[in-house]
Amino acid sequence: DENEDEITVTEPKIRKQTEDSQSSMVSVFGMINSDDQGEDEYYARYWPLYRMIQKNDWRGVEDFVTNDPGALTAKTVAPGSTTIFHAIVESLVDVESYDATCLLDKLASRVYPPTLARKDVYGYTALYQCAGKGSLRALKVLVKYNPDLTTIRSTGNNLPIHEAAYNGHKNTFQYLLEVTRGVDIYSGNDGAKMLSCLIDASLYDVAFDLLKLHPTIGRDSIDSRRIVLNTLAQMPYAFASGSRLGRIPVEEEFVSSIQTNDNQNVDGDMENLIVTSKIHSQKSTGAMWHQSHWMLWNALMRLAPSTKAIHEQKLAHMQTVEIVRIICKEVIWTRHIGKLRWALFTAARLGIHEFVNEFIMAYNRTAIMLNKDGRNIFDVAVLHRREKVFNLIHRVNYTTNLFLIEGNSGNNILHLAAKLVPSSEVAGGHCRCSGSLAKMVQRTYAVEKLIHPDMVGDENSSNQTPREVFTQEHKDLVKEGEKWMKETASSCSVVAALIITVVFAAAFTVPGGSDSRGIPNLLHEKSFMIFAISDMLALFSSITSVLMFLGILTSRYAEDDFLVSLPRKLIIGLVALFFSIASMMVAFGATVHISLSHKWNLVIIPVALVGCVPVTLFAFLQFPLLLDMWLSTYGRGIIIDSSWRELASCDLVAKGN
Template structure:
């Protein structure tokens, strides 16, 4: 078997009658077990042909059949040849679970799809044990929502049934924001369009999140992928089950904890559906008394933060006071949480900006009395914010200065090059009066304009970066002042690079204006490479900087508390 020579191996089997059904090592494995474990598909197919249907049920010392091993890491073809010869193999519980559950546990996707439809569905009924619940949770974890949906449609109560690991579908789905449209990570182009859209609608009415709620209601059917649609349908069945539970059942099924976890991970659809299906969800609290609103504040989940504002009287959300630390809701917004959304933001300076924006948005909603309340350490929310973010501000200052220094070097180099180019005009000068020989040529004028623009923009860029180096670095400066200077500096630097490339290409066209036009044409095409790289890699980031500084980042309602 080690030499992958089936003919030689078959010859040895023929010399030892019945050897294919004998256990060949201390682990009680047959040759079929070994072939499956080694991934030798041809050996598996040929061995199954030589064995009886009962021989396929032989177990090793761990009470596992060869199909169980195939479910872990084998191919669908291995399973097919065994199941076709003995259909009962799919019902044999190995290590206390069905083969399809084992395949799902090890994320063997092809095997799951095959074994699921071969397994008698009644074996997955909640009353038959934990196989159905375990399969459902593993399907959700593996993003196999098509099968999960089919299973839930047959047995909806599996949603609240506990699996072998002590979990259920509700608690597992709560930790899967990536399964839904709001949690999907998109590419640069999608992100760029999203930012542009936000900038366009920034000055309009506060309808951004209302639109999200309508999309949730509509199921995102028109724009999202099939897996997302299946996930939303799974969530609908699960939320229907939640709507039928009383307070005790909600606690026993871990639904309260699931809502808090969904809030923590930014699972907008889950929170919206579950909290609308059962009014008991407004009582969600952890052991310290924190509810979903506090979790949204702590973990900077602005979408859920906005969503929850319409679900209950906001005054009650701000009634929390920590028993041990004395922190109110505004103190919670001031605490720096390194496990929040802040790590997704590029640049330390913009992380500080985001933290400041978040604190001020919560402050707008909070009752005025909370702003001057002291916690157990005698600190107001503003004082706590300054203490919590002192290290981040220091890092932001260092990041800003390093970025400005590096960019200023590039701007200075560009300014030097284009300044020198202005005194070394293409085509030369007339001897009699020193005028440029090509002064009447359009391409020459284009070169002059591009060269001048590049010089002016690079000098402007240097001045902006110099102002960053000489700026003060207080917390509030990171909100608008410093980001504005960085945006202007980077924008002018990128513009100077583009105009410099245009001036260079114009020079080539002038130098070879009578022949060899393929040289400037090729150079112009190559000049598009750095410009394209900028558009793809840097433009979305620059737009995001612009929107975070000038756009309306959050959709909050006016304080009526």
């Protein structure tokens, strides 16, 4: 092995294996290939040390450095590269062991402090790399021998504490907060960047606590506010609106929330801003009720860890909203709104209605702010299908001329509503085509009611009215919806027709036969009456189902039909089909009971259990489709139900004023 290693160093171009070994060494030490004999000797001298580092042979490294003290500070051939000591540190930071820490301590004691502060080709010191990897033990050793390392910036003007925060190393970050001296890390862009890095790493609780302890962090200049708000505006998952928990009905009284006093001065005693609980609601009847709630909630979190995770995530959502609220307070909006505009419109585009709402509450002229395309936040919300952001319109003033502004392309807000929804909005769902098209038609009609009637027929720069834009943009989706509707109706019609055939024939071949006058012999039996009634209901309901599906097949399939007409027919058809299947199974069970009850009185029990299987299966398979259809047709509107007269009236007052 030793001979092969030697060949690798001294004859770098002889064999492919030699070249591979040479490139590995270059990747660690930053050395370059050269035919110069002096460089080959340099490689040969430190090649064994490289192998020891690569194999984590720290005892061998210590012996090598003891015999050759100059190895630690040896410079590589490539200018600006690290020393061998930095290469050792890079490997040691990934080894969280006592022996590795002791070795690093011994090696660092043999290196001059200026050498510890040397940067690699990327502009990082050894301590900066330790901060990024969260190696607290190695970081403490380096700070011990050179405390000034915490203030050395990278080429991106970042401090080690920023790197620790960005990578989510909470313990390392807390330690760097204590030992960083000589730089005011709580003010200016450094403070804002630190807060932003914590938010990027989803350490919302740490960011919020930092904001409580240092009220001016992220708020001492408009640039600092911009940095924090820009970060939050790009993180929809940090808010309830962008989380999967948004649809989970969690009782607020079980969720710790952030509350502030109405008369609180944020720049003053921020310690008064505390994390409290809404469990002290007015619905509570006393201390016993409060205590029982707490006991139940704590027991639930202990027994079900997922419940605790939901609780923590909901709390994090509230903390991010509170951070936005604090950052937005006491801004001189008339002077600095331009620098915060990007964050506002980004949040509106991503659907973070909590973020936009805090802007509206802090600045009552938010609604009339325009982006570079000449659009306000509600235009952006309609364009990107952010209904919850658009529904904030009832919280703003100055709504009289809100929709009179046309963008650079001449499109008013109704043109924007008529555009095709992004593919991400229609992905998934059982009634993707028809349900999505129904929502689009519903959205367009809702926006049409909010604008002045004079704008309904306006043309854009392409000489198209909103109706023409809608027809052109959705023609492919209409075809897909028509195809889906016809296929669904055809398949269900076949099933309904089979049921009609079976139950119609059963009506003339009654169980037990008939006498010469055609009267059933078992006419007075209860089971026979159940058979007759259920068979009749199955026939009538299946015929109704076929007629509904036939109406779908013969529809004209206009855009408006997808809003009410087609979904209503499909709902009635599916319900009637389900009812006919259930009635047919009841008729079958009654027939079996008539035939076998004289031998086994309990025959009805297994028949009923088995008969429930196909009925239940049909219900489970078709219920999601039925529910989607019902919600898209008769559910609550996705956009507020209002009119342009209400928006133009003086009764609407911003909630925050």
